[in-house]
Amino acid sequence: MSRDNFSYGAYLELSKILDAQNRLTDQHDEMLFIIQHQTSELWMKLALHELASAIESVQRDELQKALKMLARIARIFEQLNAAWDVLRTLTPTEYTAFRDAFGAASGFQSWQDREIEFLVGNKHAGKIAVFDDPHIQTRLSAALNKPGLYDAVLSLLLRRGFTINPAHIDRDLTQAYAADESVLEAWRDIYSDPETHWDLYDLAEKLVDFEDYFRRWRFNHVTTVERVIGFKRGSGGTGGVSYLKSMLETELFPELWHLRTSL
Numbered sequence: 001m002s003r004d005n006f007s008y009g010a011y012l013e014l015s016k017i018l019d020a021q022n023r024l025t026d027q028h029d030e031m032l033f034i035i036q037h038q039t040s041e042l043w044m045k046l047a048l049h050e051l052a053s054a055i056e057s058v059q060r061d062e063l064q065k066a067l068k069m070l071a072r073i074a075r076i077f078e079q080l081n082a083a084w085d086v087l088r089t090l091t092p093t094e095y096t097a098f099r100d101a102f103g104a105a106s107g108f109q110s111w112q113d114r115e116i117e118f119l120v121g122n123k124h125a126g127k128i129a130v131f132d133d134p135h136i137q138t139r140l141s142a143a144l145n146k147p148g149l150y151d152a153v154l155s156l157l158l159r160r161g162f163t164i165n166p167a168h169i170d171r172d173l174t175q176a177y178a179a180d181e182s183v184l185e186a187w188r189d190i191y192s193d194p195e196t197h198w199d200l201y202d203l204a205e206k207l208v209d210f211e212d213y214f215r216r217w218r219f220n221h222v223t224t225v226e227r228v229i230g231f232k233r234g235s236g237g238t239g240g241v242s243y244l245k246s247m248l249e250t251e252l253f254p255e256l257w258h259l260r261t262s263l
Contacts, residue, residue: 024101029094036087037107040080044112047076051119051149058152061159063199070206077213084220088227095228111136118143120214120252121150121177144174150253153203154183160200162186179254187259204256211252 009015020038023030050069057066107113111131117123118140128140147155151173158164165182187204194201251257 023098025098027094027098029090030098030101032087032090033095033098036083040083041110041112043076043080043083044110044116047073047116048112048119050076051116055119055147055149055152058149058156058203059147061156063156063203067199067202067206070203070210074206074210074213077210077217081213081216081220084217084224088224090228092228111140115140115143119148120210121148122250122252123148123174123176125174147173148177150177150207153207157183157186157200162189176250177252177254179251179258184255184259187255188262191259191263207253208256211256214252 021031021034023034050073054066054069054073057063057069109130111133114127114130123144125144128137128144131137131140154164154169158169163182164186165180168180168182190197190200190204
């Protein structure tokens, strides 16, 4: 097809997208449930696209590009948060009417959600086994083993002359990130003199901005699930609300939050 004849629908492949909402029941509200999750997966695909590029930009010392991408990622998570507002219009009675149709299918099985977690430092090797597809396992294993966003930022601080504990830089990247005093001291120096370290100060605030929206996304997930199913077990076999609440305690960039107490 020539560019002159290329249509809006053809460019966006709308026939594929709009034909993908296949309800398993005749319940009116199942359409909401499907579309909310499908659109969330599309936003997560964009978040992964931006995250990968942001990490590469930080590694190449191209901070202006990274800052733009991180600002966009925060806005993506703002959109993901808004999606929960729509889903919360689903009542327990409406959800129960079609719930059994999709069996053990669960948001816990979202491999894009898992890859985002890995790229921002919340790594758990055991969670790869949830996925049977070898291509997904390979992709998640790669994300598990390579430096994530915060790892790239800490290496940048080291290149800029800040003293970071060598053992922390060379730590096992397959493990969830844990705070380090040398990193806290580096950020404290940056926040104590933002004029001198403006680009790093701006980078730090972009990370905090992203985590702020990310935490809200988790919180909204918890409250939506509790509102719709209460404390029943999750469809993927998790503890449901109890499992989601435990995730609220995770800090992605802990030193950036801890230093605020001592400034």
